Amino acid sequence: MAVSVQTEDFDAGLEISRLRNARKDTGAVVSFIGLVRDLNEGDQVSQLTLEHYPGMTEKALEAIVSQAQNRWAIFDAVVIHRVGTLQATEQIVLVAVSSAHRREAFKACEFIMDYLKTEAPFWKKERMQSGERWLDAKNSDDEARERWNQ
Amino acid sequence: MKIKIFYFARLKETLKFSTEDLELPDDAFASTLTILKLKAHLAKRSDVWQQMLMGKLKVRGAINHALVDDNALISDGDEVAFFPPVTGG
Numbered sequence: 001m002a003v004s005v006q007t008e009d010f011d012a013g014l015e016i017s018r019l020r021n022a023r024k025d026t027g028a029v030v031s032f033i034g035l036v037r038d039l040n041e042g043d044q045v046s047q048l049t050l051e052h053y054p055g056m057t058e059k060a061l062e063a064i065v066s067q068a069q070n071r072w073a074i075f076d077a078v079v080i081h082r083v084g085t086l087q088a089t090e091q092i093v094l095v096a097v098s099s100a101h102r103r104e105a106f107k108a109c110e111f112i113m114d115y116l117k118t119e120a121p122f123w124k125k126e127r128m129q130s131g132e133r134w135l136d137a138k139n140s141d142d143e144a145r146e147r148w149n150q
Numbered sequence: 151m152k153i154k155i156f157y158f159a160r161l162k163e164t165l166k167f168s169t170e171d172l173e174l175p176d177d178a179f180a181s182t183l184t185i186l187k188l189k190a191h192l193a194k195r196s197d198v199w200q201q202m203l204m205g206k207l208k209v210r211g212a213i214n215h216a217l218v219d220d221n222a223l224i225s226d227g228d229e230v231a232f233f234p235p236v237t238g239g
Contacts, residue, residue, distance in 0.1 A: 034239050050238065051159055053231060056215035081238060093239055113239060119217060121231075122238025123159035134160045137208075137235030 001069070001077055003061040005052060007084040012094050015078050019098040026075055030105035031096035032113055038088035040135075045126045050083045050092070053121035057081075064115040068097070071111065072104040079112065081122065114144045151180045151226040155192075158233035161209065164202055185211035186220035188230065208235055 004010075012033055019029050036048045065077045075098045082092055095112045099105040124135040156169045174180045179187070189209065193200040203209055211218055212231040224230055 052238070053156065053158055053212070053215075053233070056212060056231070059215050060217075117239040118236065120238050121158065121212070121233060121236055123234065124237045125159070134163075134234070135237040137237055 001062065001065050002079070003058055003065065004080045005054075005057050005061070005083055006080065007082060009082070009091060010080045010094055012091070012096070015080070015094060015096050019076055019078065019096055022076060022098070025100060026098045027100045028102040028105040029096060029098045030102065030109040031094065032109055033091055034093040034113075036086045036088050036090045036092060040126060043126075043128050043130075045088065045128055047085055047087050047127045048092075049085045049125045049127070050081075051123045051125070052081075052083045056121050060120045061116065064112055064119065067115070068108040068111050072099070072108045074099040074104050074108045077108065077112065079116070081116070081120070083122070111148055114141070114148065117141045118145045151176055151183075153224060153227070154229045155188075156229070156231040158231065160207070160234050161202055161232055164198060180226075183224045184220065185213070185218060185222050185224065185230070188224060189220075189232070203232065209233070210235060 012031060016029050016031055020026060038045055061079050065079060068074065068077060077097045080094045086092060095109050097105045097109045118141050126133055126135060152171060152173050154169065154171055157165055157167050162168050189203045193204040209232050213222055213224060213228050
């Protein structure tokens with residue numbers, strides 16, 4: 001498992017190659033990349049700032065990946081989440097999971113993202129022409145996480 | 151008892167506090183201190199504190215880097231944090 005919270009960008013291709021080459025019985029790598037959009041709730045967004053809770057963030061991400069590892073037979077997982085100020089089209093987050101077969105990797109990747117969105121201590125603030133605003137948590141994200149407990 | 155408190159995101163910005171060390175007398179209040187009781191205690195500081203910690207905004211609490219609910223007990227030396235629901239990803 002590799003978890004990183006960082007200001008610098010990441011190379012998703014490199015991370016996927018690492019997972020692919022780590023063992024020869026890897027049959028699937030599923031990855032998700034979250035990006036900064038220039039539009040949110042109908043407003044033009046010029047940049048996004050991500051704050052986090054140093055010390056807790058890494059622990060929370062590791063705990064989420066451990067839960068996924070307990071639930072599905074996956075080989076490895078990488079989570080990279082950026083913090084600081086980002087512009088539209090920049091990468092925010094990478095989750096990549098390897099396993100023998102696709103189903104486990106798909107499920108674990110989605111599970112990690114759903115939990116990250118609702119339990120990892122990150123907060124987004126958008127800058128628009130009219131000023132700045134903190135994003136509100138969405139009920140749909142809580143519902144997405146709750147699906148895994150049904 | 152002595153605890154350290156951190157505030158994040160909208161709370162930090164509005165309260166103009168990112169962290170503080172809080173010392174409380176070792177009485178019955180301190181020995182039964184929960185996240186909710188601490189919020190109510192801090193909310194007495196001013197209208198803004200009341201509004202941010204006990205108002206409409208949902209505030210989540212963490213003790214020693216773990217998310218907890220309002221009834222979680224706080225002990226001497228703990229690191230407590232208050233923040234809005236998370237919005238990463």
